[in-house]
Amino acid sequence: MSFTKTTEQDSHYNDLEKMSVNEIISHMNSEDKTVPIAVEKALPLVEILIENVVKKMKDGGRLFYIGAGTSGRLGILDASECPPTFGVPNDLVIGLIAGGDSAIRKAVENAEDSTSQGWMDLKAHNISEKDVVIGVAASGTTPYVVSTIKRCNEEKIITGCITCNKNSPLSIAAQFPIEVVVGPEFLTGSSRMKAGTAQKLVLNMITTTTMIRLGRVKDNKMVDMQLSNNKLVDRGVKMIMNELNVTEEEASQLLEKHQSVRKSISYGRKQ
Template identity: 60%
Template structure:
């Protein structure tokens, strides 16, 4: 029998149903406090993955996340936030979830158990040698993700993994393993908790750092963000006001004319 993943180890707490509300919250918070420290231990591995992915993307590659359940949803969320934040195509970072887009809202039974389906799903995107595949699996053993990573590596793609189970099958199958040792969940096996938080933190680091490497940030500002609502239009105007020392009315007019903060600032330099 396979070794039990650390994410399935019994909770450090017992008789949870008899706890007061305050005790429940304090206990969850105590466990959550361990997550950032666990991620910190993985920074060297994350850095290597960032540089490897960014280098391929500079030459036309894309970044794909594959996962199921909570892990898959986190990948979809991170990918979907790249276009509005960094002004990139929605085809540059892609989240692929076992069971298809319907699984984002509702669980699809046994979708994660198919070892060949992930590669089939990736082939729908005309996957190529410059693309990078990062598998997301708290347990590090999800068949959908494991099969996809193994096939992607066979085909010469860059492969990475974000898991919360050190020594996992998926970590061993890929080139760049990030294994965040968060320990047992507050509720045994509920990996939407600490494991999900850890994966979200690593995904934030990965996509943000890659986009910085690709030149999508200036100073500390999202100069390429999509101006899709009033809040973002005002944020863009504030950036321009600060950079060019002009009024809000002038900044908004320039933003409307040129379409992005970066374009306005580039025009102002001419």
């Protein structure tokens, strides 16, 4: 099967340093507009992977993202947003990055080239057949990710991936691959741009849809969100006011008592 790294091909734009600011951002914007179209083409694959994630989570499993560099950071970002947004435990969705937590802020030399560390990182979280592991790699060739997905397959763990090259080693290794082919970057090889945007869009779909299917959303509201700051408390109060048709003071009292939008609404309905 032929494999071409479109993420590494030359930009369609030359002499970037000679462009005005307006020209640069206009061309970047034109390229960015192509990303949702590429994601749309991959939706059937996204759906299949999500169905498998939901099934495993309903049976007590967890979701792991594993990546390096920008891809690893995006996985960690998505995972870290799940507890505050949906009120789930911190270890339900876990993001792992080559080089460990220090690599979130600063690149760790040669970390992504390891073919054994990824599995060791998963073992530290007691990975099992109940879980799902999704490799995130724009290139689809990162050794840290590809080797881990292959090992997960051997251990009968469901695997998926998000990559931006067609027929990559990662796509071939993963049981449920998602390929979002966005083409060459505006800045040649800078896959933090269109490829990163594409990955973020797909990650949003995976966790948000999964949490909706797990009952963590009511109507279109985040009723299980953590009330970690004043903005979120105010949002919670407004949700309760709208759902129960009560005053702001009554909603605030309910929220203060139950410390949960869902529980406040449930209690209010019983009164």
